[in-house]
Amino acid sequence: xxxxxxxxxxxxxxxxxxxxxxxxxxxxxxxxxxxxxxxxxxxxxxxxxxxxxxxxxxxxxxxxxxxxxxxxxxxxxxxxxxxxxxxxxxxxxxxxxxxxxxxxxxxxxxxxxxxxxxxxxxxxxxxxxxxxxxxxxxxxxxxxxxxxxxxxxxxxxxxxxxxxxxxxxxxxxxxxxxxxxxxxxxxxxxxxxxxxxxxxxxxxxxxxxxxxxxxxxxxxxxxxxxxxxxxxxxxxx
Amino acid sequence: xxxxxxxxxxxxxxxxxxxxxxxxxxxxxxxxxxxxxxxxxxxxxxxxxxxxxxxxxxxxxxxxxxxxxxxxxxxxxxxxxxxxxxxxxxxxxxxxxxxxxxxxxxxxxxxxxxxxxxxxxxxxxxxxxxxxxxxxxxxxxxxxxxxxxxxxxxxxxxxxxxxxxxxxxxxxxxxxxxxxxxxxxxxxxxxxxxxxxxxxxxxxxxxxxxxxxxxxxxxxxxxxxxxxxxxxxxxxxxxxxxxxxxxxxxxxxxxxxxxxxxxxxxxxxxxxxxxxxxxxxxxxxxxxxxxxxxxxxxxxxxxxxxxxxxxxxxxxxxxxxxxxxxxxxxxxxxxxxxxxxxxxxxxxxxxxxxxxx
Numbered sequence: 001x002x003x004x005x006x007x008x009x010x011x012x013x014x015x016x017x018x019x020x021x022x023x024x025x026x027x028x029x030x031x032x033x034x035x036x037x038x039x040x041x042x043x044x045x046x047x048x049x050x051x052x053x054x055x056x057x058x059x060x061x062x063x064x065x066x067x068x069x070x071x072x073x074x075x076x077x078x079x080x081x082x083x084x085x086x087x088x089x090x091x092x093x094x095x096x097x098x099x100x101x102x103x104x105x106x107x108x109x110x111x112x113x114x115x116x117x118x119x120x121x122x123x124x125x126x127x128x129x130x131x132x133x134x135x136x137x138x139x140x141x142x143x144x145x146x147x148x149x150x151x152x153x154x155x156x157x158x159x160x161x162x163x164x165x166x167x168x169x170x171x172x173x174x175x176x177x178x179x180x181x182x183x184x185x186x187x188x189x190x191x192x193x194x195x196x197x198x199x200x201x202x203x204x205x206x207x208x209x210x211x212x213x214x215x216x217x218x219x220x221x222x223x224x225x226x227x228x229x230x231x232x233x234x235x236x237x
Numbered sequence: 238x239x240x241x242x243x244x245x246x247x248x249x250x251x252x253x254x255x256x257x258x259x260x261x262x263x264x265x266x267x268x269x270x271x272x273x274x275x276x277x278x279x280x281x282x283x284x285x286x287x288x289x290x291x292x293x294x295x296x297x298x299x300x301x302x303x304x305x306x307x308x309x310x311x312x313x314x315x316x317x318x319x320x321x322x323x324x325x326x327x328x329x330x331x332x333x334x335x336x337x338x339x340x341x342x343x344x345x346x347x348x349x350x351x352x353x354x355x356x357x358x359x360x361x362x363x364x365x366x367x368x369x370x371x372x373x374x375x376x377x378x379x380x381x382x383x384x385x386x387x388x389x390x391x392x393x394x395x396x397x398x399x400x401x402x403x404x405x406x407x408x409x410x411x412x413x414x415x416x417x418x419x420x421x422x423x424x425x426x427x428x429x430x431x432x433x434x435x436x437x438x439x440x441x442x443x444x445x446x447x448x449x450x451x452x453x454x455x456x457x458x459x460x461x462x463x464x465x466x467x468x469x470x471x472x473x474x475x476x477x478x479x480x481x482x483x484x485x486x487x488x489x490x491x492x493x494x495x496x497x498x499x500x501x502x503x504x505x506x507x508x509x510x511x512x513x514x515x516x517x518x519x520x521x522x523x524x525x526x527x528x529x530x531x532x533x534x535x536x537x538x539x540x541x542x543x544x545x546x547x548x549x550x551x552x553x554x555x556x557x558x559x560x561x562x563x564x565x566x567x568x569x570x571x572x573x574x575x576x577x578x579x580x581x582x583x584x585x586x587x588x589x590x591x592x593x594x
Contacts, residue, residue, distance in 0.1 A: 052469055076475030088470040090463050101463050104456070105475030153475065 001064050003028045003157055003188050004049065009058035011048050018044045020212040021058065026157070026190050031183050033191045033199040033220070035233055036209035042192040043085050045209070046159045049190070050082045051075040062157070076105045081155035085162055087146040091135030095126055098134050098145055102152030111154065119148040122178060140171040147178065151187075158182065160191045164198060176202050196233035200224050208233070256578065263575065266552070273555025280550065286428060288546050294434040294503065296542020297441035301496035302519030303526065303534040304448060305489030311465040311529045312485050314384065318391040319371055321516020322398035323490040325509065327364030328497025331356040332413050332507045333406050340414035349418045357498045364494030367398065368486040377479070395516075403509040410508045413501035437499045444492055445535050451488070452531055461485055465529070514566070518545075521573040527586020536584060545569045 002025040011019040019041050026032045034042050047053040049060055051072035060067045062078055070078065081102075090098050099119065103112045120127040123144040129137065134145060143163060150158055163179065164172040176198050183189050183202075193199035200206055200220045208216040208229060216226065223229045230236040302324055309317045335356045339345045345352050375394050379387045419432040452458040463471045464481045472478050500515065501507050518541065526537025545565040552568075553561040576583065 050473060052472065071477075072469075072472040073475050073477045076473065082473045084470055084473060088467060088473075090466045090470070092466060093459065093462060097459050097462075100456070100459055101471075101474045101476070104460065149474075 002026060002061075003030075003063060004190065005061040006045070006049070007059045007061070009045075009048055009055045009060060011044055011053050011055050013044070018212055019048065019055070022209075022212075022214055024207050024214060024217065026188060028156075028188055029183075029186070030205060031179065031189045031191060031203045033193055033203035033206040034209055035193055035196040035199055035206060038194070039211075040209040041212040042209055043161055044212075046082060046161050046190070046192055050080060050159060076153060079156035080159065081150040081153040081157075082159040083146045083150045083161060083163060086165070087142045089134045089137075089142050089145050089149070091133070093134055094131050095134055095137070095145060096130040098149050099126075099152050102149035105153055112152070115152055115154055119151050122151075122181065123148050139166050140168070140174075143167060143171075143175060147175075147182075151182065155187060157188045157190065160189060162192060162194060164193065164195045172198060196229070200234075260579065266556070270552040270555045274551055275555070277555055279554065285547070288550065289543060290428075290430055290434060292543035292546030293539065294437050294542070295546060296522075296539040297438050298496050298500055298503075298515065298538070299519045299522040299542050300535045300538025301441050301444060301492050301499075302515055303523040303538045304445070304531065305493050306520050306523040307526070307528055307531060307534040308461075308485050308489045310523070312461060312482055313376075313387075315376070315387050316391065316520070317486075318388070318516070318520075319394035319398060320489065320493060320519070321512030322395050323364045323368045323371075323512075324493040324497045324500075324515060325507075325512030326367045326398060326402055327360035327362075327490075327494030328501050329402055329406060329411075329507050329509065329511070330363040331360035331498065332411055332501060335359050336414050337411075345414050346417045349416050353416065353498070357495055360498050361491040361494035364490040364497065365487045368490030369483055371398075372483055372486045399509055399512070406509065408509060410506050413505050413507055415505060416502060419502065433502050437503055440495070440499055444495060448488070448492065449531060457481070457484060518569055521569055524573060525576050525583055527583030530583070530585045533583055533585035540584070541569060541572065544572060
C-alpha cells in the first residue's frame, strides 16, 4: 500500500479550477518531487493533501485511509507535517516557541526533548538563536526553522513547499543535503520545487505538473533524460 | 523609509495642514488650561492624589475589560462590541442569583471572603458561557465573511444580550450588597484610600499578571499567539484553530466577569445597561495601548483611567468651564478620536500595515 495516494483530485479556488484530476503515489521511504512552473498547481496539491483545501472531487489516501473526513489539524496527528510556502514561520514567536508549536500534536515530553536535540544537531544555527524572535532571522535561518519545526512533529510524511525559494545558491545546496539526511533517517518526503535541477538530483521519482494536470511521471533519472523536461525545466536545448 | 525634504513637501497636502493646526490647537488648549488651573490652584495636593487613586482604580477595571477586546482582535482581527455585555451578564446574574440571596440569608457579611469568591466564580462562568455561545452561534459562521459583517453582528449581539437580560431581570437598578468589611478606608503612609479600591487594584493586577503568564508560557497561550499570526500555518502544526478561538473568547470573558464583580463592589449597583460605557471605555483603552497587544491593553487601561480622572480638573477647570469633572466621558472619547488621528497603532501597537503583511 502506498504511503500517500491521490486519485483524480479536483480542487478549486473560488471558481478557478486549480487541480484538474491529479493522481499520484508516494511510497514509504521515497523522496518524490513535483516540478512545474508558477501557477501549475504544486502548492495547491500540497494544500489539498494537508487538508487546508478540500478536494471537490477525487480522494486523498494516507496508507489507505481516506483523509476527506479529517480537518487540517487532525491530519497532523496522522503523521503528516508540512513546511509551508514562503516558510510560514511565526515571526513574533521565538525560535524555541516555533519549535514547541511544531511539536504541538505530541504529548511525549521525552521524545520531544530528543527530537529537539536532533534538530539542533541538524541545524546548529537554530540552537544558537533559540531565544531570538524568529522574525529577526535571516532567510536561510528561517528556512531551517520551518524545516526543523515540521520535523518536531516527528512526521512519517513530510510535505515541503519550495524549500529553496529565495535562498542564496550555497544555502540551496545545504538545504538539499538536509533533505537527503532527513530522508535517510526514515521520513518520506513529497517535495515541491521550481528548482527542478536540484529536486531531480535528490528525488527518487518525480511528476511534472502543468496547469493543474500531471503530464509526466517517471523516475528522477528518467525525467532528467526526457527531452521535454530538459527543455522546459532544466534549461537545456 | 526615509524621504528627502523635497519629497516630504511634495506629499504634504491641505489635510496635513488641518491636522497640524488641530494638533497645535489641542496642545494650546491643554497648556493654557493647565497653566490657568495651576495659577488658580483650587485643589490641594491631597485632592490631586485622591483623583489619581480614583483614576488608577477605574483604570485597572478598564484594563481588565480591555484585555477581552485585545485578545479577540489579536486572533480574529475583529472588534467584539458585545464584550461589554459579557461583562454585564456575569455580574448581573451573579448578583441576582447569588449575592442577593446570600445577603438575605445573612451570610454575606458573616463570611465575606467565601461569598465574594463564590459570586466571582459564578460571574466568570456566566460571562464565559455567554461569550462561548455568542462565538458559536453568531461569529463562527461568519469567519470567512468580509470584516465589516462580523462587526455589525457584534453590535447586534450587544443589543440582543442587553435586552435579553433586561427581559430576564428587569430594567431597574439592582443594588449589589455592600461588603461591610471593605466599607471603610485604610491609611497608608498618611494617605487615605478606600478598602474596596485597594481590593480592586490588587485583584486586577494579579489577574493581569496571571493572564500574561498564561499567554506567554503555556502551550495554549503560545497556540493563541501562533493562531493570531497565521491560522493556516497554525492548523498545519496540529492546532485546532476553532478551539483556540473559543478559548480566547472564554478567557477574555472570564476577565470581564471578574471585572464585573469588582465594578459592582465599587459602585454597588448593577443593571442591564451597565456594560455599555465600561465596554466603550475599555475599547478606547485597548486602542490607546495598541489593540492586539496584551501589555498595551493593561497600560492603555491605566492611562485612560488616570487621564479621565485628572484631565477634566487639570485641563478644563482653568478655562472656566463649569462642572469640569462631569466631562470625563468627553475627555475619554476625545482621546479616542485623537489617537485614531495621530497614532492609530496606539502606544505599544504595531502599524496595521505590518500586522496584515
